[in-house]
Amino acid sequence: MSEMEDYLDAHFEEALEDLKAFCRIPSVSTDTAYIDGIAAAADFVADRLRRAGFSAVELLKTGGHPAVYGELIGDPSLPTFLVYGHYDVQPPDPLDKWQTPPFEPTVRDGRLYARGVSDDKGPLLISILVAEAFMKTDGRLPVNLKVLIEGEEESGSPHFEATLETFRDKLDCDLVISADGAMWRPDRPSMTVASRGLVAMDVSVTGAAKDLHSGRHGGSAPNPIRALATLLASLHGDDGRVAVDGYLDDTAPPDPSIIAAIEAAEFDAGAYYRDIGVSAPLPVTDGRELLIRQWLEPTLEFNGIAGGYQGEGTKTVIPSSASAKITCRLIAGQKPEHILSVVGRHLQARLPAGFTLDIHRHGPGSEAFFVDPDLPALEVAEGVLEELLGQKPLRVAMGATIPIGAAFRKHLGREAIFFSFSTSDEDYHAPNEFFRLANFRIGLTAWTMLLTRLGRAGA
Amino acid sequence: MSEMEDYLDAHFEEALEDLKAFCRIPSVSTDTAYIDGIAAAADFVADRLRRAGFSAVELLKTGGHPAVYGELIGDPSLPTFLVYGHYDVQPPDPLDKWQTPPFEPTVRDGRLYARGVSDDKGPLLISILVAEAFMKTDGRLPVNLKVLIEGEEESGSPHFEATLETFRDKLDCDLVISADGAMWRPDRPSMTVASRGLVAMDVSVTGAAKDLHSGRHGGSAPNPIRALATLLASLHGDDGRVAVDGYLDDTAPPDPSIIAAIEAAEFDAGAYYRDIGVSAPLPVTDGRELLIRQWLEPTLEFNGIAGGYQGEGTKTVIPSSASAKITCRLIAGQKPEHILSVVGRHLQARLPAGFTLDIHRHGPGSEAFFVDPDLPALEVAEGVLEELLGQKPLRVAMGATIPIGAAFRKHLGREAIFFSFSTSDEDYHAPNEFFRLANFRIGLTAWTMLLTRLGRAGA
Numbered sequence: 001m002s003e004m005e006d007y008l009d010a011h012f013e014e015a016l017e018d019l020k021a022f023c024r025i026p027s028v029s030t031d032t033a034y035i036d037g038i039a040a041a042a043d044f045v046a047d048r049l050r051r052a053g054f055s056a057v058e059l060l061k062t063g064g065h066p067a068v069y070g071e072l073i074g075d076p077s078l079p080t081f082l083v084y085g086h087y088d089v090q091p092p093d094p095l096d097k098w099q100t101p102p103f104e105p106t107v108r109d110g111r112l113y114a115r116g117v118s119d120d121k122g123p124l125l126i127s128i129l130v131a132e133a134f135m136k137t138d139g140r141l142p143v144n145l146k147v148l149i150e151g152e153e154e155s156g157s158p159h160f161e162a163t164l165e166t167f168r169d170k171l172d173c174d175l176v177i178s179a180d181g182a183m184w185r186p187d188r189p190s191m192t193v194a195s196r197g198l199v200a201m202d203v204s205v206t207g208a209a210k211d212l213h214s215g216r217h218g219g220s221a222p223n224p225i226r227a228l229a230t231l232l233a234s235l236h237g238d239d240g241r242v243a244v245d246g247y248l249d250d251t252a253p254p255d256p257s258i259i260a261a262i263e264a265a266e267f268d269a270g271a272y273y274r275d276i277g278v279s280a281p282l283p284v285t286d287g288r289e290l291l292i293r294q295w296l297e298p299t300l301e302f303n304g305i306a307g308g309y310q311g312e313g314t315k316t317v318i319p320s321s322a323s324a325k326i327t328c329r330l331i332a333g334q335k336p337e338h339i340l341s342v343v344g345r346h347l348q349a350r351l352p353a354g355f356t357l358d359i360h361r362h363g364p365g366s367e368a369f370f371v372d373p374d375l376p377a378l379e380v381a382e383g384v385l386e387e388l389l390g391q392k393p394l395r396v397a398m399g400a401t402i403p404i405g406a407a408f409r410k411h412l413g414r415e416a417i418f419f420s421f422s423t424s425d426e427d428y429h430a431p432n433e434f435f436r437l438a439n440f441r442i443g444l445t446a447w448t449m450l451l452t453r454l455g456r457a458g459a
Numbered sequence: 460m461s462e463m464e465d466y467l468d469a470h471f472e473e474a475l476e477d478l479k480a481f482c483r484i485p486s487v488s489t490d491t492a493y494i495d496g497i498a499a500a501a502d503f504v505a506d507r508l509r510r511a512g513f514s515a516v517e518l519l520k521t522g523g524h525p526a527v528y529g530e531l532i533g534d535p536s537l538p539t540f541l542v543y544g545h546y547d548v549q550p551p552d553p554l555d556k557w558q559t560p561p562f563e564p565t566v567r568d569g570r571l572y573a574r575g576v577s578d579d580k581g582p583l584l585i586s587i588l589v590a591e592a593f594m595k596t597d598g599r600l601p602v603n604l605k606v607l608i609e610g611e612e613e614s615g616s617p618h619f620e621a622t623l624e625t626f627r628d629k630l631d632c633d634l635v636i637s638a639d640g641a642m643w644r645p646d647r648p649s650m651t652v653a654s655r656g657l658v659a660m661d662v663s664v665t666g667a668a669k670d671l672h673s674g675r676h677g678g679s680a681p682n683p684i685r686a687l688a689t690l691l692a693s694l695h696g697d698d699g700r701v702a703v704d705g706y707l708d709d710t711a712p713p714d715p716s717i718i719a720a721i722e723a724a725e726f727d728a729g730a731y732y733r734d735i736g737v738s739a740p741l742p743v744t745d746g747r748e749l750l751i752r753q754w755l756e757p758t759l760e761f762n763g764i765a766g767g768y769q770g771e772g773t774k775t776v777i778p779s780s781a782s783a784k785i786t787c788r789l790i791a792g793q794k795p796e797h798i799l800s801v802v803g804r805h806l807q808a809r810l811p812a813g814f815t816l817d818i819h820r821h822g823p824g825s826e827a828f829f830v831d832p833d834l835p836a837l838e839v840a841e842g843v844l845e846e847l848l849g850q851k852p853l854r855v856a857m858g859a860t861i862p863i864g865a866a867f868r869k870h871l872g873r874e875a876i877f878f879s880f881s882t883s884d885e886d887y888h889a890p891n892e893f894f895r896l897a898n899f900r901i902g903l904t905a906w907t908m909l910l911t912r913l914g915r916a917g918a
Contacts, residue, residue, distance in 0.1 A: 196674065200773040209736020214760040215655065215859030218788050219699070219752035221735055222742050225761035225783070226699075229691035236685060240678070240811075273813075276680055277668020283681050283813035293678035301673040302684035303776050304767035309784060314659040314821050316786055316859075317762050324684070325768060327775055329677050352699075354732075354742035362773050400674025400775075 003137045008129075008444045015129050015444070016112070016437070018048065020105040022087075022121045023114035029065055029088035029155045038065050038151055041087040045149050046070070048125070052132035054147065060167060062159040065151030069170065072131055073144045078455060080144035082173035084404060084416070085124030085180050086153035089116030090429050097431035111434040119428035122435040123420045123443065124149060124179040130447040142455030146173055153180065157403060164411035175377050176408045177450075181418035186425050186436075188265075189385040189393035191378065192418045194258060195402040196298070197330035199339050199365035203347060204323035204358045205231065211308075212318040222354030224322040225307045231347050231357075232324055235300055240283060240293075242300045242328075246342035251333035254296040254397075255373050261394035262291045295397035299329040300343070329399065336365030369405030370397075372415055380457050381419055384449045388442055419450060462596045467588070467903045474588050474903070475571070475896070477507065479564040481546075481580045482573035488524055488547035488614045497524050497610055500546040504608050505529070507584075511591035513606065519626060521618040524610030528629065531590055532603045537914060539603035541632035543863060543875070544583030544639050545612035548575030549888050556890035570893040578887035581894040582879045582902065583608060583638040589906040601914030605632055612639065616862060623870035634836050635867045636909075640877035645884050645895075647724075648844040648852035650837065651877045653717060654861040655757070656789035658798050658824035662806065663782035663817045664690065670767075671777040681813030683781040684766045690806050690816075691783055694759055699742060699752075701759045701787075705801035710792035713755040713856075714832050720853035721750045754856035758788040759802070788858065795824030828864030831874055839916050840878055843908045847901055878909060 008015075027041035028034035042059055045068040049057045054070035065088065073080070092102035092115045100106040102115035112122070127147070134141045148171060150160060164171060184190040207222030237243040267287035284290045293299075307322025309315035328339050344359050351357050371378055373395075385393040405416045421443030427433045467474075486500035487493035501518055504527040508516045513529035524547065532539070551561035551574045559565040561574035571581070586606070593600045607630060609619060623630060643649040666681030696702040726746030743749045752758075766781025768774035787798050803818050810816050830837055832854075844852040864875045880902030886892045 196677075198674070198775075207737060209738075212735060213859060214758075214762055214786055215657070215788060216857070217735070217753070218655075218758035218760045218786075218858055219756055220731070220743060220749045220858075222737060222739075223760055225764050226691065226695060229688040229761070229764075232685065232688035233692035238811075240685075272679070276671060276676070278666060278681060278813055279668075280681075280815050281812040283811070284679060290679045294676070297678055299673075299677035301677045301682055301775075301777055302688070302767065303673055303774055304769050304778070305684050305688075305764055305781060306769040308761065308763035310763050310765040314784060314786060315762055316657075318760060319763070322764060325773060327673055327677075327773060329674060352697075352742070353740040354737055356739050398675070399677055399679075400672060 004133055004448050005445065007133045007137050008448070011133070012441065015440070018129070019112065019117065019122055019125050019440070020114070022125060023105040023117050024103055026092070026103045027088050027116065027151070028091050029152050031091055038088060042066050042068050042151055045087050048128055049147060052128050053135035054131070060163060062152070062163045064159045067151060067163055068149040069147065069167070071146045072141055074140045075144070078143050079174040080146060081454065082146045082148060082171055082176045082414070083127045084148055084176055084178040085120050085127070086150045087121065087124070088151045088154050089121070090119070090154050094431060099432055107437070110437050112437060113432055113434045115433055117435040118422035118426035118433055119182070120153070120180040120422070122440055123422050126421065126440070126443040126447050127179050130444055130451065133448070134451070142452045146171065160404065161407050161411060164407055168411055171412055173412065173414055176412070176414055176416035178404065178416055178418045179420055181402070181420040182426070182428070183420065183423040184394065184396045186423040189389045189391055190261070190396045191382055191385070191393050192398055193373065193378065193395045194255065194295070194332070194370040194397035195368065195405065196399055197334065197336065197366045197368040197406070198327060198401040199330065199336035200325070200327045200362040201340060201343070202323055202325050202360040202362070203228070203231070204321055204360070205351070206321040206356045206358070207354055208318070208320055211320050214316045214318045217318055221318050223318050224355060225319065227352050227355045228305070228307065228322045228324060230352060231350055232302060234350050235346070242298060244300070244342050244346045247298065247339065249338060250335070251331055255370065255395070257373055257395040258296065258397050261396055262288055262295070264394060265291060267291045294399040296331060298331050298334055301327055301329070303327055329401065330368050332368045332370050335367065366401060366403050366406050369402050371417055375415055375417070376457055377417055377454060380453045381417055381450055384446050384453065388446055388449070419447070421446065463592055463907050464904065466592045466596050467907070470592070471900065474899070477588070478571065478576065478581055478584050478899070479573070481584060482564040482576050483562055485562045486547050486575065486610070487550050488611050490550055497547060501525050501527055501610055504546050507587055508606060511587050512594040513590070519622060521611070521622045523618045526607055526609040526622055528605070528607055528626070530605045531600055533599045534603065537602050538633040539605060540913065541605045541607060541630055541635045541873070542586045543635055543637040544579050544586070544608045545610065546580065546583070546608050547610045547613050548580070549578070549613050553890060558891055566896070569896050571896060572891055572893045574892055576894040577881035577885035577892055578641070579612070579639040579881070581899055582881050585880065585899070585902040585906050586638050589903055589910065592907070593910070601911045605630060619863065620866050620870060623866055627870055630871055632871065632873055635871070635873055635875035637863065637875055637877045638879055640861070640879040641885070641887070642879070642882040643853070643855045645882040648848045648850055649720070649855045650841055650844070650852050651857055652832065652837065652854045653714065653754070653791070653829040653856035654827065654864065655858055656793065656795065656825045656827040656865065657786060657860040658789065658795035659786045659821040660799060660802070661782055661784050661819040661821070662687070662690070663780055663819070665780040665815045665817070666813055667777070667779055670779050673775045673777045676777055680777050682777050683814060684778065686811050686814045687764070687766065687781040687783060689811060690809055691761060693809050694802070694805070701757060703759070703801050703805045706757065706798065708797060708801070709794070710790055714829070714854070716832055716854045717755065717856050720855055721747055721754070723853060724750060726750045753858040755790060757790050757793055760786055760788070762786055788860065789827050791827045791829050794826065825860060825862050825865045828861050830876055834874055834876070835916055836876055836913060839912045840876055840909055843905050843912065847905055847908070878906070880905065
């Protein structure tokens, strides 16, 4: 360790220059105007892997932007870990809100400001730099590493599952370590061990075959906005929880270590609502309950609603149809197919006379992701964080969906842990994204410790 | 009467040519491309009034398209009636659905096809032709007549109330006779004696100050679409009737003659729903109840709803706000102000925690219109119809709002009756609008009888 620490210390300025060079590449995946940036970033990663000592480096064809692959297999008897990250970044807009240009990395107050520096160029570069340091000092890694750095994460990873399936032999490993993800809060180390799944649908209700005059027909013709409102209003109880029979089928009580983390977090519900700008009486006043709702309970959220006239003033119309967009976040045990079915049955049973109901599903959805709480690698990672940061990390869940965790399990049959050194306050989908240089340093040390210990402990 | 009938018979072809000439003028009020047509139609009416013997003919400035005024005051001791009509027409679109061009009047199968022929050029021309016939045969009218023909009815008569107020002395009369309006059904004479009032509002609900990620915040942040759906769903009972405390304050039981008309109508609910294209189980199966709901009960209809994402696919957002457009149709006794107040109180009382509510009213609204059932002129008009058509006319109500009835009462302090010879099946807001030539003839006779008898009976 000491030799590694000396090496990383001595080369920190070089590492920072590497990161700046990476961040100068405008690799926005959602906008075809940046297609050259995508290609340059993929090449940067491939080149950096080769310089670090990786072999079999190549750009994997995905059907979209390429994924970069490399491997460093020293001793087949050692466990093999697959490092995941992404070289693409969010769009930089709005440009005028940046204090320094998004693709001109700038250090201020111990932070490096640039688009993508925290999500995910800094964190993923750490894993490559640590592998390089092992090679330069020990001439070998304590584990075998494979690296898969995709270029479409900010576009929803549309080709990711197919890529895993196509290259499943090449990507075979004992465990996935994601360099993407973020610590929940800057003041407390945490490990993300669960995220909710997702199923999305449109619900539409049709009354008459055409729009009708609401004066002449009002009171007799079926009004689909009324029917839709009635249906939507029936989906939750007064406490805001989903009130659909069968919604919780096959779910299990949550991991007690996450409940413990929630209790340790002493979350302030009032501060949360102030932060998002709710000035009315609070829906949930207890911070513990609020976090349980965000992390450990399923939701059914209305993302959009539309029907009839939406312009200025009035139009006396009874529209033919009205519709709503719904996404359900799922907890462990909930299957997208089953959720769609019980929601459909609930709505159909409550459909008033005079209407037809149509439910359109978007995509296959994804089940909740959760790390096996007894996974040895999880404890190893937690031990590293506790030793380095002086506090036992919280096991936290995410309300949002991390599709990659479930994807690795589904296509490679492997667990994933999240070991990232960005934190959730680093504005990674907003202007002035930054990465704390202190965390860059800590991350280098932490990955060194993690790989060393995993080499001893196995996956 | 016989001399009048002979005259009208002898001049029917001329009358038809007059009507065709009127219908050749494309007087669409909602589209500035037709501004020349509006001017030409106003001039046509003014000229036709002068030729018929009217004096003091002028175009009244309204702030929008002019209204045409004329008067024929023979004997100040006779009652004075104000004839109302409008020279503007609906847009002709979609043009490709017309069998013959909308502004090339064409007779087919005893019907004259042209935009505006039924609404309202034919019916209003009848009143002028009858006045002319009186002057040519008797040299005098049996009553005094004033005529007010506006040019913005199809645009919602935005300047009409102000025009009545400005010219209230000039327009002073004993009773208004509207040549606009339509018989309810072609197979049965009817008099429209009531129409529902109107109040319009937007209801919007706000949760957080900004749009939020529905994964991260789902389950804890207030979702305004859910709150709005809950509020809207609370406004009606399971039977579709308005369920707001105080909504029926100050209403009286309906005019028994309208109930009698509903019973006589033997309305077919199944045919109604088939016609508007409802294929699902019927909301109301009883025709009597259906007409009562359309004519005699107040409504609260949702005309539009909007919130969050409405594009293709999904967006995982909890929007900051959501809103709905509402119009309430009012029955006699309901005041727009009071309705707005009780609806607001109802919604505010049911607003879930975490939301703020905003209600924006559109315009002053209008109270229900109803003809005094004991008005002598109403019985005179009914007698004329019964004698000519062989059936006692039904007293019918309209679900829609006729603002002019309430406007004449408010600004001139006078009642209005509707004496029109168009029928509601004449496609007057659709392609291939037509006017039955048989009704054109009957209308000429009927107005002759009406004015003659009103001259004897008074208003």
